[in-house]
Amino acid sequence: MADYSEVRDHLVALLAEQEQRFHKITDNITHANEPLSRDFAEQATELENSEVVDFLGNFTRAEIVQIRQAIKRIDEGEYSNCIVCGEPINPERLKILPFTAKCIRCASKE
Numbered sequence: 001m002a003d004y005s006e007v008r009d010h011l012v013a014l015l016a017e018q019e020q021r022f023h024k025i026t027d028n029i030t031h032a033n034e035p036l037s038r039d040f041a042e043q044a045t046e047l048e049n050s051e052v053v054d055f056l057g058n059f060t061r062a063e064i065v066q067i068r069q070a071i072k073r074i075d076e077g078e079y080s081n082c083i084v085c086g087e088p089i090n091p092e093r094l095k096i097l098p099f100t101a102k103c104i105r106c107a108s109k110e
């Protein structure tokens with residue numbers, strides 16, 4: 001079995017980073033509701049910002065889930081196998097996308 005401890009360290013660091021980012025994003029959402037008088041243009045900009053924040057929040061949260069699962073799969077010795085078809089994931093693909101859970105064939109079917 002291949003040794004993924006370096007990848008695991010990288011994923012743990014990445015997870016901490018993304019969790020921090022997620023907290024920052026959700027903090028922004030809370031502060032966006034401050035009751036201040038604003039003109040319409042400002043409100044429109046805020047709306048767009050909150051949509052971006054929403055998107056970033058969801059995106060970051062999805063990544064956090066994927067990273068956690070990847071760490072779990074390393075611990076279970078399943079890291080390099082596709083969760084859909086069970087075939088080994090190309091190591092080059094894992095290098096580029098360290099928290100992917102699917103081989104290129106299954107991922108491209110989505």
Ligand SMILES: [Zn+2]
Nearest residue numbers: 082085103106
């Ligand atoms: Zn597959």
